[in-house]
Amino acid sequence: MRLPGRIAAAIEVLADVENRKRPVSEALKAWGLNNRFAGAGDRAAIGNLVYDALRRRSSYAYAMGADTPRALVLAAVLRDWKEAPEALNSAFAEDNHAPEALSAEEIAGATASLDTAEPAIQADMPEWLLPSLTRAFGDDLAAEGQAMAGRPSLDLRVNALKATPEKVAKSLSRFSPEPTAYALMGFTMPAGPRDARTPNVTTDEGYQKGRFEVQDQGSQMVAALAGAKPGEQVLDLCAGAGGKTLALASTMGNKGQIFAFDSDRNRLAPIYDRLKRNGVRNAQVRAPQPNALDDLLGKMDRVVVDAPCTGTGTWRRRPDTKWKLTPELLAQRQADQSAILEEALRYVKPGGTLVYITCSILPEENDDQAAALLAQHPEVSSIDIAAAWRSTLVTDIPAGLATPGGGVLLTPHRTGTDGFYCHLLRKAG
Numbered sequence: 001m002r003l004p005g006r007i008a009a010a011i012e013v014l015a016d017v018e019n020r021k022r023p024v025s026e027a028l029k030a031w032g033l034n035n036r037f038a039g040a041g042d043r044a045a046i047g048n049l050v051y052d053a054l055r056r057r058s059s060y061a062y063a064m065g066a067d068t069p070r071a072l073v074l075a076a077v078l079r080d081w082k083e084a085p086e087a088l089n090s091a092f093a094e095d096n097h098a099p100e101a102l103s104a105e106e107i108a109g110a111t112a113s114l115d116t117a118e119p120a121i122q123a124d125m126p127e128w129l130l131p132s133l134t135r136a137f138g139d140d141l142a143a144e145g146q147a148m149a150g151r152p153s154l155d156l157r158v159n160a161l162k163a164t165p166e167k168v169a170k171s172l173s174r175f176s177p178e179p180t181a182y183a184l185m186g187f188t189m190p191a192g193p194r195d196a197r198t199p200n201v202t203t204d205e206g207y208q209k210g211r212f213e214v215q216d217q218g219s220q221m222v223a224a225l226a227g228a229k230p231g232e233q234v235l236d237l238c239a240g241a242g243g244k245t246l247a248l249a250s251t252m253g254n255k256g257q258i259f260a261f262d263s264d265r266n267r268l269a270p271i272y273d274r275l276k277r278n279g280v281r282n283a284q285v286r287a288p289q290p291n292a293l294d295d296l297l298g299k300m301d302r303v304v305v306d307a308p309c310t311g312t313g314t315w316r317r318r319p320d321t322k323w324k325l326t327p328e329l330l331a332q333r334q335a336d337q338s339a340i341l342e343e344a345l346r347y348v349k350p351g352g353t354l355v356y357i358t359c360s361i362l363p364e365e366n367d368d369q370a371a372a373l374l375a376q377h378p379e380v381s382s383i384d385i386a387a388a389w390r391s392t393l394v395t396d397i398p399a400g401l402a403t404p405g406g407g408v409l410l411t412p413h414r415t416g417t418d419g420f421y422c423h424l425l426r427k428a429g
Contacts (some may be wrong), residue, residue: 313419
């Protein structure tokens with residue numbers, strides 16, 4: 001397929017997302033099944049166009065004067081992919097699968113300025129979240145928003161139980177991986193422009209043999225900040241598919257015990273194969289059932305809570321969720337977080353550590369939750385996040401990452417990662 005046909009397909013997919021209210025990944029998969037003539041390169045390019053259109057939906061709609069699938073995709077092609085309007089119209093005229101020619105208004109949208117747009121539009125973030133986001137970022141709101149509207153890198157974590165960074169780098173040399181800036185056992189491959197395809201590293205022998213995992217650098221960093229040590233008893237209370245359980249096991253050198261639990265069996269299901277592939281021997285999976293964790297009450301050196309949240313820190317990867325988030329959903333997640341923090345504290349032994357993590361950039365889910373727990377429990381105190389950073393990441397914490405409430409906030413703009421929050425709390429001995 002040539003670019004005009006890819007543009008038409010992207011408009012079709014985005015219209016399907018809008019009309020049927022389904023995730024982008026499902027709509028792209030359905031389009032691929034219905035158009036089997038399209039090659040892997042075509043599908044990657046179409047996916048890039050759809051995701052690019054959604055990441056900057058607000059500013060694209062402002063520039064184009066319309067919020068239609070056609071307007072958003074054309075804005076991505078003109079403003080992000082840097083196609084010249086005249087060349088695009090010429091290509092459209094020569095391709096039977098092309099959309100209609102660009103109008104004068106659409107051509108004007110290619111260079112329309114955002115200088116007078118509202119702050120939420122310049123930041124490409126939902127307007128109703130502006131007070132919260134301004135509280136989080138202040139004058140950096142526009143820069144933070146634009147970084148969040150970019151494409152994410154592909155990050156890997158070396159599994160120290162099976163490999164060294166040198167061995168993984170050699171195995172993946174054809175992809176030219178670069179060491180991550182902060183995570184000590186990480187590699188990154190920056191996202192390419194336009195129709196660039198993401199490397200499929202899961203077909204590599206190293207991945208198949210458990211020598212590395214695909215994991216955002218930010219996730220690696222908060223797992224490291226948890227500070228798990230060999231020989232400790234650790235509860236991963238919201239283990240999900242096991243990404244942080246695997247990272248903890250690697251840090252602990254398979255010594256001690258990790259109890260991996262999640263209230264959702266479906267989320268937990270992939271963990272069994274992943275533990276086996278990674279050579280993890282110190283993790284015990286606890287399936288959700290009544291009293292599944294009663295024997296752990298008050299006995300854990302560390303309890304890691306990767307709490308259910310709005311996922312605002314992952315907007316680069318799931319841009320459709322940015323525009324679906326509602327005040328009601330935020331309120332529900334806050335209630336979930338409060339309840340799970342209270343539950344988690346019950347398992348922490350005197351002198352133990354509670355590790356609170358979210359993939360959110362909103363203060364309501366981050367500092368506010370930690371503050372509420374501290375107010376309710378005088379036996380709990382915050383651990384110095386700068387000292388924890390130096391101890392686990394072996395550098396001084398960069399300026400601006402520590403939050404007013406005592407946690408740390410990672411973002412695409414600040415650290416080149418997904419958005420992650422981490423707060424360390426100690427229970428008095």
